[in-house]
Amino acid sequence: MKLKWIFAALVLANIGLWMWASWYQDAPVEETRAARAPVAPEKMRLLNEPGVKLVPRKQPPPANAELTASVAPACFHIGPFPDVDLVARAETRLNELPLTYSRRAEETRSVTGYLVYLPPLSSPKAAERKRQELTRLGFKDHALMQEEGMQNAISLGLFTVEANAASRVRELAAKKIQARIQPFQQTRTRFWLDVAVRAPAETQGKLRQIDWAAKDVQVQEIACPAGSSPPPAKPPGLRDNAPG
Template sequence: MRYLFIVLLMANIAFFVWTQRIAPPEKKSFQVVDPGVKALQLVAEAEPDKPTESINNQSSVNDDVKQMCFSAGPFDIEANVHAAAEIVNPVVLKSNIRKITTTQEAGYWVYLPALSSRAEALKKGRELAAAFVKDYYVVTSGDNENSISLGLYREPYNADSRIAELQKKGFQVNKEIRIEQWPEFWLDFSVTETQLPGLPDLKASYPDVSQNEVICKNN
């Protein structure tokens, strides 16, 4: 009886070893996530999103909207035109500052043409003084060196009167128109009809400046 028990025990041990080492393990099925939970998706596996259409088309808006254009000026100081631009920029479509050079007749210069040397110019000056001619000046440098200035006059009849006086005293003098140039600054800007009521009047801050509607130029 004892030997039979030992034989059965050894048979059970042998069967257990055979099932664990020789027989293939039972496959168990499992789920990555719990039921009802959406599986994660890698960025590389996702399809790229289709580009969305632009909400605002600036070029089409600019083409369709009706613009009104204005020009304000002239500003004689550059700082003033930049300050005016800061006033209108929040309520306009666009603005631009222009600088132009204005030319105007500044008067009429009466003079004796340049002499051959400074000594000759000083000699002619003494002749003028001897003839009781006042308000003359010997030019000692520049383009008109050794000429004698006899006055600058705003009105032409004053210059002609001076010439007639000197000619009676035997001096042949010339008259030349003097040209004066200076910069002017203009502020150009455009608005829509809806922006027009909010457009500030620059004349309130700059009384000498005009603000007029002009024809819009195509870009």
């Protein structure tokens, strides 16, 4: 009886040994590993060995590199601004970009109206008699003038449109009143901001999107002065007016 159990145990042990050899034995290394290229030790050099230069890895270009490259740095005239408050507001916007600029004032004379008048008369009494005559003829819009060079002249209306002034002169001429037209000129000061340092492409885009709060203001590209260059780029994380 004992011999039977011993025989059975030997059979089971042989079966287990066969299963382990068939299922769990590692495959030969030569069949699983890819062949390695032969090593040429004569071509190998240490990084700290004299004469060895490190070559930096090329960085991929930014997504908008082509767009940025197609826009060349440029300079600009910005204006005209009709008053000091608006140009000061614009300067604040340029400081935020930031851009180097200068303010320029420009005085212009323009016609703002047309005065219809009678030339100076000999005396205030003569001027008053003429005004009474004008009233009888149906012209009630008149006034005595006493400004320098126009003493005892009579104003017959101030018009913003020259054609309307000419029409009034014709109405007076039909009543035998010879009136004249004098353009009214006014000096106006307008302001410009000149960006004379080359603005980078990305700054140009921001510059053209600013609302200047004045309908006549334009951003005009101009030729940059010789020797102008864009401001140096700031290191990452550096901010203006950062506390020390």
